[in-house]
Amino acid sequence: MKRVTVRDIAAHAGVSIATVSRVLNDQTNVAPETRDLVQQTIERLGGHVVSRRPATSGPIFLRCPYLLTDYFGLIVSSIAETLDLHGRQVVLNAGEAAQQHRVLPTLASRAGVAGAIIVLPPEPGAELVALQEARFPFVVVDPRETVPRDIAAVSAAHFAGARSLTTHLVELGHRRIGLIAGPDNWLASTARRAGHTSALADAGVLPDPALALPGEPTVRFGYEAAQHLLDLPARPTALLGFNDKAASGALAAAAQRGLRVPEDLSIAGFDDIDLAQATRPTLTTVRQPLQEMGRIAVSLLLRLLNHHRLDALHIELATELIVRDSTGPVPR
Template sequence: MRQGPTVRDIAAQAGVSIATVSRVLNEQEHVAPGTRELVQQAIDELGGRAPRRRPSRAGAVFVRCPYLLTDYFGLIVSSIAETLDLHGLQLVLNAGEAAQKTPVLSTLPTRTGIAGAIVVLPPEPAADLVALQANGFPLVVVDPREDVPRDIAAVSAAHFAGARSLTAHLTSLGHRRIGLLAGPDNWLASTARRAGHVSALADAGVLLESQLAIPGEPTVRFGFQAAQRLLGMRDRPTALVCFNDKVASGALTAAVQLGMRVPQDVSIGGFDDIDLAQATRPALTTVRQPLGEMGRIAVGLLVRILDRHRLDALHVELATELIVRSSTGPAPR
């Protein structure tokens, strides 16, 4: 039996992007009439039927979070699960670090009983997400690791503003030599938070010295090792800004082992405001991300896509909040 043209075939024939063909096939409104006509003409010229649109709300939602579901990820996935239940949608969960090695995104359009997907900090390249959406498969990305096109629905926290508020808090306390325990260089959140840090330093008339910024995996171990390195310098920083609360807890341990008092000798700040931030001694000053709301917004976006509603704001950034506790204080003289 002769198969109909693929989305890629139609895009090449019409001279438009795969994403544009996907929007036309899914009857989305924000496509110019002339462009819609070009795509339909290409379908007619190629013969056969266009790829069949997926029925609205047909099946479960595939949630991919290839990490251990503790703290940060656990809060997001729990919120997604609760909100899906409120909408009467079932959840198929793909989680755990071992799942990072399993290529599942390309298989989703052919899986029976799956209506759409929510992917959390996907390790796959952005091109894989673009290909999935181009196939007409509904998806939402939570906290994208890389830049994704504007027409792929995504929700994240305001990383730039959050990091800027933390560093501004430290400069207001007189700190000028501030170490940065950054996240991985190839993460979108790392880039945005570094930019926020640099912006706040610039407001205080300070440039970020390259030797004071150390990138690494967001773990307790990295925080401990990086803090030991920075706090062991002759002209050591008086404060440390950490990528997340786990990194900050490692930095706290390193400071104590070096015989330093927090915050009298060195101030330390984190990001996320997970339970760990209140369990450390002293309790961590940190930037609160609305993790539960991120999950709820992601489900809301996906439901609207499944119901074929028009989405004008496909990238949603949720406000963060600086939570000041006892791990930060005035710069030592």
């Protein structure tokens, strides 16, 4: 008999890979007519079905569809190093070009791959749910949007980190704080903005929508957003960047206007990548445990592969406020 994969069956039957997997594993949450269709397709193909059961000794698929610099490079390196300690090989899918390929729908049918670690997935949440329903073991690092509670995920405490940073500025006397935010559809953006708003509320300050600009957190966006905020009739006394890159762009915009940091304007970032200590002045920021996020992701995945019970599927790692030279008292 010829070899027939789950992917072959799904394509011929016109159903998802997850549905075929549920039929093969005799799960009950499949409509009778769909179950009949899949079984008839298997008979029509006349082959030996190779059911997708993860090979627990196989390599780990690591997807990070971004340039592997600073933030992402630290996470990916940590994951690869930790997997190597456990004798695991890595199949790396990285780079911005990887965003153009639909990878998640094919993972459950990849022969030999034991599981996956997916970093900040740009795919819609429905694809993660389908992958989980296919009983394919995977862990999400820094999810872009809210994931169901039964999908393993690890991230940093974005809310607490942003709250501590804004509280630091409030204690220095700042009330009019510009926010160079991340994309509106990112879970981290929502959490950090909520933390920022919470700290302002403690000081009796209502957030001004005109002081918050969302966008891709790059140096260029930080520069352009800071220009806009500093051109307001009542300019902010402090700027918060979604990350250190955006904050470094804000530093450049301040320098162009002849503003001294922190004497005339305070600026802070988030992440604490190497860039934060290379700027002048050095950046006040929030340190994310990026390498520990990678190590925890590997630990969760190995436990899934060994069929261990996981009670804490969503793990948030503590952040730390790092005060350096770019923040100071509100100018009089």
